[in-house]
Amino acid sequence: MATVNTPTAAPLETNHALVIHGAQSCHWEPVPMPVPEEHQVLLRVAYVGICGSDLHYYRDGANGDFQVREPLIPGHELSATVAEDPTGELRAGTPVTVHPARWGTPQPGLEDAPNLWPGGSYLGSASTWPHTQGALAEFIVVDRTMLRVLPEQLPLRRAVLAEPLAVALHAVEQARSVGAHPETARILVSGVGPIGLLTVAALKAAGAAHITATDVVPQALERAERQGATVCLDVSKDNVPERSYDLVFECSGVDAAIASSTSRALRSGGVHVQVGMVSPTSSPIGLSRVISGEIRIVGAFRFVHEIDDAIRLLESHSAIEDVITHELDPKDPGPLFATAADPRLSGKVIVGVTGTPRP
Known part of the structure; x- marks a missing residue:
């Protein structure tokens, strides 16, 4: 039976957050209670998902080139x-999620791709100065334009x-943008961590009938099968069939997996969608096969409007919640991040901030 959101009024006199001070220096500590301006809304955070960027900020004190230079509250899921809504438009207790991006400066030719505009920001990111503080707190304020009110039957968890x-849905749209047809294609999803699992789920919901998942972690492949993968291959033992796939979603960001997609897995005329982030020095693609096979390569960076589609899909497909394997306490960050970093243990790890555990 679906869990119905039944939020209760929240005390507003204290606030705590998980704060990263540097590499493996992280504490649940008091922070100021934010006060919303008229264009903002004060939120009582229920759950926060741990993302790969959060792991890097905790483990390394940096995510790629973005160093933690001041205390950073992570979290954008x-x-x-x-x-509190200063305008009174939204009642206290209204369930919401948040589009974590604020767009930057519009660019000619990119009017429909604000995720690519320079100068934007993202919750829980050290890419800006001052840093853009994230969601892993009891209370946060966000611009009201970032809010998405949830359907009544969609549980907060x-x-x-x-x-x-x-x-994941944006990655599927990127494939369509270059002429791929996920509904009829033979598809390979390379790497089934949380984003790979959700890509499998998105493809299954879109009607894809032939989805192969690859990974080196048997537990991850078991999760992918539950989300709808029709074939699961452990690439530490199993060979991926050559020239067999019309479409590859590469979600691992591992050089060897990227190279295998473009040089071996894709048929001529196939499409490679790079979803997993890579290092700035990564260069795994051999252009000879890209040229001779007319392989099309497209990137997928965050998303634009697809969060609205995601909300509808989550409402109608309750099984996607099974991607969540752990709900942990923010007051103990060591085990929290260690669990999220180990794919043998976990799929998606979430933090119960002020949410009520599911019965």
Whole structure:
């Protein structure tokens, strides 16, 4: 039976957050209670998902080139309830999720791709100065334009997946943008961590009938099968059939997997969608096969509007919640991040901030 959101009023006199001070220096500590301006809404955070960027900030004190230079609250995957709306438009207790991006400067030719505009920001990111503080707190304020009100029947626990599911849905749209047809294609999803799992789920919901999942972790492949993968291959033991796939979603960001996709797995005329982030020095693609096979390569970066589609999909497909394997306490960050970093143990790890555990 679906869990119905039944939020209760929240005390507003204290606030705590998980704060990263540097590499493996992280504490649950008091922070100021934010006060919303008229264009903002104060939220009581229920759940926050742990993303790969959060892991890097905790483990390395940096995510790629973005160093933690001041205390940073991580987190950009969240569900919450409204605590205070200065305009009175949203009642206290309204269940919401948040589109974590604020767009930057519009660019000619990219009018429909604000995720590519320079100068934007993203919740829980050290890419800006001052840093853009994230969602892993009891209370946060966000611009009201970032809010998405949730359907009544969508539980807050499942709704925390809206942001990463939107990433997967955007990847599917990127494939369509270059002429691929996921509904009829033979598809390979390379790497089935949380984003790979949600990509499998998004493809299954889109009607894809032939989905092969690959990984080196048997537990991850078991999760992929539950989300709808029709074939699961452990690439530490099994060979991926050559020239067999019309479409590859590469979600691992591992050089060897990227090279295998473009040089071996894709048929001529196939499409490679790069979803997993890679290092700035990564160069695994051999252009000879890209040229001779007319392989099309397209990137997928975050998302634009797909969070609205993700909300609808989560409402209608309750099984996607099974991507969540652990709900942990933010007051003990060591085990929290260690669990999220180990794919043998976990799929998607979420933090119960002020959410009520599912019965």
